[in-house]
Amino acid sequence: MAVVSRPAARARVTEAVGAQNVAEVDDEVVDFLACVLAEGTSLEHEIVDTAWQFLQQIQPGLSEEAARQMALDVRRSFHPVAEDAAGPGAGGGDDFQLHRLAAPKRMGGSLGAAGRRLGLDAEADGDSAGGSKSAASKRKEVAQGNANATLDRSLEAAEAREMAKFRKARRTGKDTKRIMENLATVSAVRSKVAAGAVDVRAEGVDISFGGLTLLEGASLSFAYGRRYGIVGRNGIGKSTLMKAIARRELPLPEDMDVLFVEQEVVGDATTPLECVLDADEQRARLLDEEAELTEALGDQATDEAPTSGASERVVLENRLKEVYAQLEMTGADTATARAAAILSGLGFTEQMQQKPSSSFSGGWRMRIAIARALFVEPRLLLLDEPTNHLDLHTVLWLSDYLQQWPHTIVTVSHDRDFLNEVCTDIIYVKDKKLHPYAGNYDDFEKARSDQLKEMARSAESFEMRRKHVQSFVDRFRFNAKRAAMAQSRIKLLQKMEENRVIMPTDEEEFMFNFPEPGVLTGSHASLVLQNVSFGWPIFQHHKPAEQDTGNGTPDGAAAKPPQGQRTPTMKLLFDGIDFSINTDSRAALVGPNGAGKSTILKLLLEEIEPIKGEVKKSSKLRLGYFSQHHIDQLVLWRTPLEHMKVLFPESAMPELRSHLARLGVSADMAMRPINTLSGGQKSRVALAAITMTNPHILLLDEPTNHLDIETIDALIEALNAFSGGVLVVSHDSRLLSMVCDELFIVKDGAVTSFPDDFRAYRKMLVQEMRTSHPPVVFRK
Known part of the structure; x- marks a missing residue:
């Protein structure tokens, strides 16, 4: 088939759907669609099945039939069908001949030059979906015949659309958090979870984001009643794992209630106490039903109903008794006191509990969200950095409260003392795996240190044995008398390699280095x-006073303020x-x-x-000032290096790069948009800005x-x-x-x-x- 250039393919698509429609779509999507329609090796119906949905979205109002026909026309304009294409030679009739392949061939391995050139050109023009594979590795995959590159068009199309949205939002400085969450893919071995189960177990957990693998083949296990702390470096996937659990993308018992505290409550006229009480949906539903039943019974008592209504009244009374029993079982009679006690522990006075939630700052509304979760008491409570918006008094109260929690807790926290007091187990995220440790954070640190020392000793011992065997092989491999012994040692070496002790990857050491301020001379320091x-x-508003019939005011009395002042x-x-x-x-x-x-x-x-x-x-x-709201001061679509250049325009780029590096902002991180950085990485950028002077x-x-x-x-x-x-x-x-x-x-x-x-x-x-x-x- 003829090779179609990318500009020609794009021009043909633009002609078909109209330039105005194409202008409203990201270039990456149009390039991908042109690549699909111009690719010459896949079956025609596969091309149409992939392309028609794109065409329908680009040209609104196009029916499925019309979109399919348009895809077919554009496809055949690239690769016309021969006159005898519908004949026996193409359709599988009597003249159809089967041929034995000279060698095994993978499906998709015949991807032609047109597809290769178009695919790689599109990759070179924009950011790749993953960012982890080079163009050379892409070329190698195509040459070897990557079946997914040809057959899984729908997945590629979805990724292309999401990445186009992400890049567009990033260019315009919009919030990319929701799009980034959509880009994260989660999978696990699907197993049947019995109803009523209280433990959580998942095998083969894979989590990736934008081509970056966060977890691969990991095992997850939460025993009921234990309190787990998830720890690891920033950006390693802890919060992404929590969101995957909260969205039930991992196998969970269907009847297990899960609550993830991540965002603050929306401020409105509802008071904190009402917000907390409303979180218990079962209690709210039972109270509503109680009110309806009471009203219905009251109506029957006032109406002069016939005797036939007596049986209906009995049904209502019995149901009301059931509702009262359920309310008593759920502790509805003590609910208000419990909610008030939780809010009090989180720092809300009685007066604050009665104010509208809209009058509180984001940190206080986050406390309301935590209070709602504690009040509901889910069997699986997920907390992401719960201490970030709390003062020391409240952190101590929350630690004490959670130590008595009767159900399962999973928390991500960087507060060492909080982890020591609350957690019974630690899960360490490292090398794309989840490593469980019994005990609190101090126990985890000691156990991991001992484990690393033992692994280092085993690795050293292994290396000594391997060198000894290898020296024997090198010495006697070509000795006829000892060739058999040498061959056995070679097999031993192969078995030893399979059991090699693999040390964990070395973690990058973050070193902060604040610049020296120098001596302050000629002034007090x-x-x-x-x-x-x-x-x-x-300001206090004064109600309009009643009409004064006298003249003036009594001696010594203060004059009343004017009405409405x-x-x-x-x-x-x-x-x-x-x-x-x-x-x-x-x-x-x-x-x-x-x-x-x-x-x-x-x-x-x-x-x-x-x-x-x-x-x-x-x-x-x-003075250098680091605000707790430092992220609000960052322009998220800029890179850290651009941010520093705007703040310090007279400083040279090498100087800014060097200063960022001293604060733990690597060269790669300095060139990424700030909105793609984790919270800790943004904090380093803010620290770099305040210490530059x-x-x-x-x-x-x-x-x-x-x-x-x-x-x-x-x-x-x-x-x-x-x-x-x-x-x-x-x-x-x-x-x-x-x-x-x-x-x-x-x-x-x-x-x-x-x-x-x-x-x-x-x-x-x-x-x-x-x-x-x-x-x-x-x-x-």
């Missing part, structure tokens, strides 16, 4: 809040506080959420102005959010090596205990110094929490 007060006005009153957060840090400080601000820790950082930065008092800072003192003092607001444990360890080392000052707001116990030697408690409008270390402060908080909160009550 401190940052001071002196007698500072801060607050905000609250809004009178401002000042709500103070801080009143007359004194606080300071310097370039030698290693301090932490601790206290409950809403106490004003982040506000103090903003006062020090002079982003907000105090009502009274003074902020003293030398003009030469450079060589700050004398670092102000860090929840710097460990989204960082994995290894990266947190690297951050701790970097902060301890940093020669400037550090002021941290964090809920990570390990960071605070290893970096900070000063604690300042922010509470009740004051900032007070804590006389002891962080461990003593944490112990004090645990005691306060257990005395101030009611004991945990579970309904199931």
Whole structure:
């Protein structure tokens, strides 16, 4: 058949469906369709079956029959059918001849030059769907006859469409999260799961995203009542695995209730207490039915119904008794108290529980989502970084609550202390496998260290034995008297290779290296809040007063404000506080959420102005500020290198690359759009931006959010090596205990110094929490 060039194929498709329709479709889709229609080796009906759906989407309103005919016409314009094509020679009649192949041949191996050139050209023009195979390997697959390349057209078409959407969203800076989730493929060995089963088991778990294999042939097992922590480096597939379980893409018992806490609740007029109570759908359904039955019985009592209605009343009364019994079994009578206790533990006061959820920030709405999950008590609870939006007080309460959880928990967390207190098992994601370990995170670290040492000893012993056998083979292979012995040693070598000890791949060590700020000369090296007060006005509306019949007001009485006027009153957060840090400080601000820790950082930065008092800072003192909402400050469609160039236009590219590398942003990562990076990788980009100016003092607001444990360890080392000052707001116990030697408690409008270390402060908080909160009550 004739070879068709890609431009000619594209032009023919454009002519068939119209240039205007083609202009509204991504180039990759049009190129793929042209490739399919021009490919000359596949059967005609296969080409039509693949192409007609594309044509129907490109040209809206086209019927299936018309789309099929258009595909056939375009196909035959490339490769006309011979006049005798319908005759015996083509249709399998008497003249049809069978031929024996000279050698075995794989289906799809005859893909011609046209298909090869078109397919590879399309690959070269845009990003590949996987990004993991080179053009040379693609060429090799085609030459060897990859059957999927020809036969699985529908899968290729779906991937092409999704990747086109992804690239378009990435170019325009739109959110690609949902598209990326669609691109992830999940498979496992399908096994029958008996109803009523409480354990979760899956074999042969494969998870890939955009051609990158995250898990391959992995085994998964959750025993009922155990609490599992999934750990591993950022971007290795932990959250993707959790989503696959939540979407039931892995085999789960049909009657097992699964709840995945990932996103905050949508803010509306519903109060937090109502949000939590509404999460129990069974209770809500039973209460609705109770109201309907009660109303129906009331109507029957008022109506002068005939005696024939007595039997109907009995049915209603019996059903109402059943509803009451079910409500009692599900603990509906204590539901409000349980919901309020959970919200209280998560930091909601009684007044806050009655406010509309729309009045809360995203972090507080995330707490409502956690409260809903704890209230429902699913048999399989999935938590993805549950401590990210919590303060230290709430993390301690949640840890204590989950330790008494009666069902199965699977959590992804980078908080080492949280994993130690909550988890009974650890699942380590490494080398595309899931490695289970019994015990908490400290037990896992010790077991893995011992395992690696044992594997290293076994590998060393194996290598010594292999060299000994190999030396014998090399020495006597060509010796006639010992040839038989040499051959047996060769077979022994082959068996030894099958049992070789394979060491885990070396993990990349992340090293943070904060630049030296240099000596601050000719100025004081401190940052001071002196007698500072801060607050905000609250406006009170005055109702229109009744008509005053007298003249004026009594002596000494204050004049009433005019009707409808809004009178401002000042709500103070801080009143007359004194606080300071310097370039030698290693301090932490601790206290409950809403106490004003982040506000103090903003006062020090002079982003907000105090009502009274003074902020003293030398003009030469450079500050670096890491916000807990740092991702909001990143332009997601830019690469990290572009982001740094926009912030620091006078800096040379090599300098920016070098600085990014010091903060753990590799050369490859620096050239990828920020919206394709994991949360921890985005945090490194933000840290790179704030340290580019060589700050004398670092102000860090929840710097460990989204960082994995290894990266947190690297951050701790970097902060301890940093020669400037550090002021941290964090809920990570390990960071605070290893970096900070000063604690300042922010509470009740004051900032007070804590006389002891962080461990003593944490112990004090645990005691306060257990005395101030009611004991945990579970309904199931």
